[in-house]
Amino acid sequence: MNSPEPLIFEISSPGHTAFSLPALDVPLAAPLPADMLRAELPLPEVTELDVVRHYTRLSQLNYSIDTQFYPLGSCTMKYNPKVNERAAAIEGLSQVHPLQPEDTIQGSLELMYALQEALKEISGFAGISLQPAAGAHGELSGVLIVRAYHHSRGDARRTRMLVPDSAHGTNPASCAMAGFSVVEIPSDRRGNVDLEALKRTCDETVAGLMLTNPNTLGLFEEHILEVCQAIHACGGLMYGDGANLNALLGVARPADLGIDVMHFNLHKTFSTPHGGGGPGSGPVGVTERLAPFLPGPIVAWQGERYRWTMPEQSIGRVKAFHGNYGMAVRAYTYIRMLGAPGLRAVAENAVLNANYLRVRVAPHFPSAVDRICMHEFVAHGDVPGTDVRALDVAKRLIDYGFHPPTNYFPLIVHDALMIEPTETESKRALDAFADALASIAREARTDAGLLHQAPHHTPVTRVDEVKAARNPVLCYKG
Amino acid sequence: MPYIPHTPADQQAMLEAIGVSAVADLFQDVPASHRFPELHLPPAASELEILDELYGLALKNSSTGCYATFLGAGAYNHFVPSVIPYLASRGEFVTAYTPYQPEVSQGTLQAIFEYQTMIAGLTGMDVVNASHYDGATAMAEAAIMAVNVARRQRTKILISPSVHPQYRQTLRTYLSAGQAAVAGDENLRSTLADLTGMLDGDAACLIVQNPNFFGELMDVAGLADAVHAAGALLVVVANPIISLGMLKPPGDYGADIVVAEGQPLGLGLNLGGPYLGVFAAREAYVRKMPGRLVGETTDTQGRRAFVLTLTPREQHIRREKATSNICTNQGLMALMAGMYLATMGRQGLRAVAGLCYHRAHYAAAEIDKLKGYRVVSRAPFFNEFAVQCPRPVADVNHALREKNIMGGYDLQADYPHATNQMLVCVTEMNPRAQIDRLVAGLASA
Numbered sequence: 001m002n003s004p005e006p007l008i009f010e011i012s013s014p015g016h017t018a019f020s021l022p023a024l025d026v027p028l029a030a031p032l033p034a035d036m037l038r039a040e041l042p043l044p045e046v047t048e049l050d051v052v053r054h055y056t057r058l059s060q061l062n063y064s065i066d067t068q069f070y071p072l073g074s075c076t077m078k079y080n081p082k083v084n085e086r087a088a089a090i091e092g093l094s095q096v097h098p099l100q101p102e103d104t105i106q107g108s109l110e111l112m113y114a115l116q117e118a119l120k121e122i123s124g125f126a127g128i129s130l131q132p133a134a135g136a137h138g139e140l141s142g143v144l145i146v147r148a149y150h151h152s153r154g155d156a157r158r159t160r161m162l163v164p165d166s167a168h169g170t171n172p173a174s175c176a177m178a179g180f181s182v183v184e185i186p187s188d189r190r191g192n193v194d195l196e197a198l199k200r201t202c203d204e205t206v207a208g209l210m211l212t213n214p215n216t217l218g219l220f221e222e223h224i225l226e227v228c229q230a231i232h233a234c235g236g237l238m239y240g241d242g243a244n245l246n247a248l249l250g251v252a253r254p255a256d257l258g259i260d261v262m263h264f265n266l267h268k269t270f271s272t273p274h275g276g277g278g279p280g281s282g283p284v285g286v287t288e289r290l291a292p293f294l295p296g297p298i299v300a301w302q303g304e305r306y307r308w309t310m311p312e313q314s315i316g317r318v319k320a321f322h323g324n325y326g327m328a329v330r331a332y333t334y335i336r337m338l339g340a341p342g343l344r345a346v347a348e349n350a351v352l353n354a355n356y357l358r359v360r361v362a363p364h365f366p367s368a369v370d371r372i373c374m375h376e377f378v379a380h381g382d383v384p385g386t387d388v389r390a391l392d393v394a395k396r397l398i399d400y401g402f403h404p405p406t407n408y409f410p411l412i413v414h415d416a417l418m419i420e421p422t423e424t425e426s427k428r429a430l431d432a433f434a435d436a437l438a439s440i441a442r443e444a445r446t447d448a449g450l451l452h453q454a455p456h457h458t459p460v461t462r463v464d465e466v467k468a469a470r471n472p473v474l475c476y477k478g
Numbered sequence: 479m480p481y482i483p484h485t486p487a488d489q490q491a492m493l494e495a496i497g498v499s500a501v502a503d504l505f506q507d508v509p510a511s512h513r514f515p516e517l518h519l520p521p522a523a524s525e526l527e528i529l530d531e532l533y534g535l536a537l538k539n540s541s542t543g544c545y546a547t548f549l550g551a552g553a554y555n556h557f558v559p560s561v562i563p564y565l566a567s568r569g570e571f572v573t574a575y576t577p578y579q580p581e582v583s584q585g586t587l588q589a590i591f592e593y594q595t596m597i598a599g600l601t602g603m604d605v606v607n608a609s610h611y612d613g614a615t616a617m618a619e620a621a622i623m624a625v626n627v628a629r630r631q632r633t634k635i636l637i638s639p640s641v642h643p644q645y646r647q648t649l650r651t652y653l654s655a656g657q658a659a660v661a662g663d664e665n666l667r668s669t670l671a672d673l674t675g676m677l678d679g680d681a682a683c684l685i686v687q688n689p690n691f692f693g694e695l696m697d698v699a700g701l702a703d704a705v706h707a708a709g710a711l712l713v714v715v716a717n718p719i720i721s722l723g724m725l726k727p728p729g730d731y732g733a734d735i736v737v738a739e740g741q742p743l744g745l746g747l748n749l750g751g752p753y754l755g756v757f758a759a760r761e762a763y764v765r766k767m768p769g770r771l772v773g774e775t776t777d778t779q780g781r782r783a784f785v786l787t788l789t790p791r792e793q794h795i796r797r798e799k800a801t802s803n804i805c806t807n808q809g810l811m812a813l814m815a816g817m818y819l820a821t822m823g824r825q826g827l828r829a830v831a832g833l834c835y836h837r838a839h840y841a842a843a844e845i846d847k848l849k850g851y852r853v854v855s856r857a858p859f860f861n862e863f864a865v866q867c868p869r870p871v872a873d874v875n876h877a878l879r880e881k882n883i884m885g886g887y888d889l890q891a892d893y894p895h896a897t898n899q900m901l902v903c904v905t906e907m908n909p910r911a912q913i914d915r916l917v918a919g920l921a922s923a
Contacts, residue, residue, distance in 0.1 A: 008816075008820050009595070017823055017825055019559065019822050019830075026913070028836055032724070032725075032835075036725060036726055037726060038727055041599075043596060043599065043819055043827060044819075044820050046820060046823060051565070051820055055589070056565065056568070059565075059571050061584040062577075062583055062586055063574065063582035063583070064569055064571070065574075066570065067570060075575055077573075079481050080573050091536070092539050093536045094748050095541040095542040096540075096541050097547065098553050098747070099887055100549065101875070104879075105540070105749065107536055107538030107539040108539055121517055121518055122517060133615070133752070134805065134806035135805065135806055137611060140652075147655060168805075169792075169795070169796075169800070173796075173797060173798055176803075177652070177802070178655050182797075182798045220505075220507035250515070252513060274574065276574040276576065277608065278808045278811070279751070279807075279809075279811060282806075317651055319648055320552055320648060321552070321751060321753075322749055325752075326749075329532075335519070336520060337522060337528055338522055340519045341479070342479050342480060343519070346482070349482050349489075351501075351504045352484075355504055356495055359495050359497070372496075372503075372504055395581070403579065403582060427483075427491070455581050455582075458582060460777040460779075461779055463775050463776070463777050463778075463783040464776050464783075465775065465785055465787065467775045468774070469773070469789075472764065472773050473773055474604075474606070474764070474772070474774075474787075475598045475604070475606070476591070476774075
């Protein structure tokens with residue numbers, strides 16, 4: 001199983017084919033001028049069975065939720081229900097062209113409208129756009145909405161966006177793309193935004209604050225109402241990063257807490273699969289006063305039918321066509337399967353699992369902040385008295401059959417191991433993981449080398465990242 | 479509850495371990511006034527009930543299975559070989575995360591490395607990233623990259639009006655904070671000569687689409703030289719990407735960045751997403767590129783291995799100084815596009831492109847014979863062409879739908895001077911009999 005798989009180019013053999021197409025049934029057209037045509041077409045030549053074996057073998061080199069516990073903090077690697085995939089593959093829903101007339105896609109529009117409505121109810125927002133294709137895309141949309149709102153009021157002085165030091169890298173990067181300068185706000189000892197530091201920074205140049213709540217330490221912002229109040233008092237807007245919404249389903253609605261604009265991650269909270277890096281889906285939700293600025297088109301119910309509409313002061317299109325619609329079908333299916341009680345149970349059990357694991361892990365790897373956490377927690381991953389670091393622990397977990405937690409993030413915690421079990425893992429799975437960590441902590445003291453060289457049983461061992469970056473080889477050269 | 483495994487006994491044992499008496503005790507940090515709101519959502523459905531509901535919604539759609547489709551304009555109805563959905567539905571691909579842990583992600587990493595290599599060959603470029611959200615966002619990021627290559631000393635993006643209208647709209651949204659100004663498409667009839675005439679010391683790049691939105695092949699001779707002489711970059715939108723099975727790759731005529739919509743490569747229509755933003759560039763600019771890159775290296779035992787590389791360009795390292803904010807991309811779509819290119823291969827992609835080309839030309843010739851209809855463009859085209867109709871396109875399309883034909887795109891919506899002009903698209907999915915039905919339908923529309 002662990003043997004390396006050749007590159008598709010290395011199994012290519014002249015004359016082999018894997019395609020099947022109809023014969024040409026029309027007269028040959030005059031050929032294009034020769035200078036418009038290509039000479040070589042450097043693609044592999046393989047058989048259909050080659051393709052099937054190649055990709056099947058490649059798949060076997062991956063860890064995935066379907067094969068392993070994947071406690072990757074901040075990523076919400078919950079079980080991806082298979083009915084979602086079946087739903088998204090329904091031909092009548094999937095084989096539709098994005099430019100078809102509205103009256104030929106009423107079913108799809110109804111579904112998107114119903115998802116917009118459900119997301120509104122879950123979050124408390126007045127308007128939703130399903131257009132953004134991923135979380136960072138939703139962030140960019142959201143901060144452009146903030147900018148457009150201020151500018152619509154003739155207020156161009158608000159050029160600074162506040163971002164806590166615990167934030168994901170996408171937050172400052174999205175701010176920069178939207179033309180804001182980024183001001184970092186420190187965290188206090190309990191892992192909250194430092195309220196006094198925040199208040200000192202608030203003035204008429206502040207466009208808003210980007211807040212992830214629960215934050216990347218897995219902690220609910222204890223001063224959430226005061227934080228929102230401080231930002232609103234200086235004329236700013238509250239941006240909510242919805243990456244950690246899983247902890248809040250049916251527990252609290254971001255808009256009720258004072259958030260003005262937020263993106264959802266359908267690929268985290270609403271169980272659409274991560275696909276080895278995407279596709280995601282990052283709908284953006286806003287309060288009433290920001291609804292005119294949403295990216296469009298969005299779906300409206302008008303005159304007894306569903307229609308595409310462009311909000312009147314829209315920031316515009318953020319992509320071609322209509323968002324990652326296939327992800328919307330999956331998320332809608334998930335929400336309908338769970339209903340309101342099910343969604344609350346998601347949050348409750350996600351938080352229960354995280355706290356149980358936090359308590360089980362703490363004797364060996366203490367939490368960065370000793371508090372009840374929400375859906376995830378951050379532990380120190382080094383082993384005092386040894387030279388074992390978080391990276392070694394993370395890599396050794398692989399040998400025990402677990403995907404490593406997020407490590408060295410958030411940046412404000414040394415040797416961070418960020419652990420998010422999600423609600424779909426059983427107590428048995430959590431116990432096995434905690435037992436593995438306890439065993440690794442023992443190994444750190446008796447055989448640290450075992451950890452430094454981990455993992456041992458994978459298709460490849462630790463890789464030379466410096467070499468990869470110094471002389472980039474980004475394509476097969478034959 | 480679906481997907482939640484705990485029994486009450488499990489929950490009790492876990493609460494005891496934590497040292498609280500009830501689950502609600504875990505939420506004391508949430509302001510009491512806003513805690514546990516009642517959500518008004520439809521009651522939970524069982525699996526068979528939700529599928530029934532969705533089948534019902536599907537019946538309210540008209541899918542490509544119900545119509546002969548001649549609609550393109552940026553999304554294309556192509557055949558998806560059976561191996562693609564079969565292999566791409568493997569849980570090891572679908573339910574994996576971004577391959578940040580290379581030891582347990584070699585499958586995804588190698589597949590993306592192969593995708594990068596095949597796209598590089600297809601476009602004639604040196605380096606390819608692991609994807610953007612779609613063609614439009616890839617193009618917007620290319621414009622930002624061009625500004626960064628010029629160290630932000632050039633702040634004008636020149637773009638041809640014959641680039642997809644929604645791509646141009648997306649570009650304007652991305653640049654709405656004023657990083658660069660967009661020019662060139664104010665006049666929707668601007669030609670390539672008009673655009674090269676606008677090149678000056680402030681132009682970061684010129685963006686053209688080839689074949690353009692009207693399906694025409696551009697006369698690109700000397701274009702790159704003119705752009706480079708002005709110190710700017712040439713960005714080519716290579717849509718529809720299937721055309722590269724036949725056409726000279728943009729790298730061969732001097733493109734610096736090539737972007738495209740990868741949807742035709744085995745992804746299906748899906749009402750516009752998830753699609754695939756293809757992004758390729760010259761090696762000299764690799765450190766200014768947005769997006770993830772997979773590189774080859776070795777492991778501690780000297781074996782070939784793949785890893786995400788040149789990450790200091792990216793947001794999780796460089797934060798506000800990153801080349802882009804992109805994180806989650808369209809990884810599974812890139813993997814599927816790689817599968818498609820492997821399956822079609824050297825001969826198959828040429829064959830698909832050939833079917834599109836010859837059938838489109840047959841359709842154009844037949845339509846051009848019809849009274850009241852005229853193929854507008856006299857330039858060479860690949861598989862899309864503009865047709866002058868005797869009546870508004872909406873009316874013609876309405877009549878076609880009565881005959882189970884989905885007509886082409888109404889160009890007048892975006893190009894007011896293109897009165898009653900329809901953009902017709904023909905692919906390998908439209909056999910001669912369908913084309914003949916279209917021609918008959920148009921004759922009587």
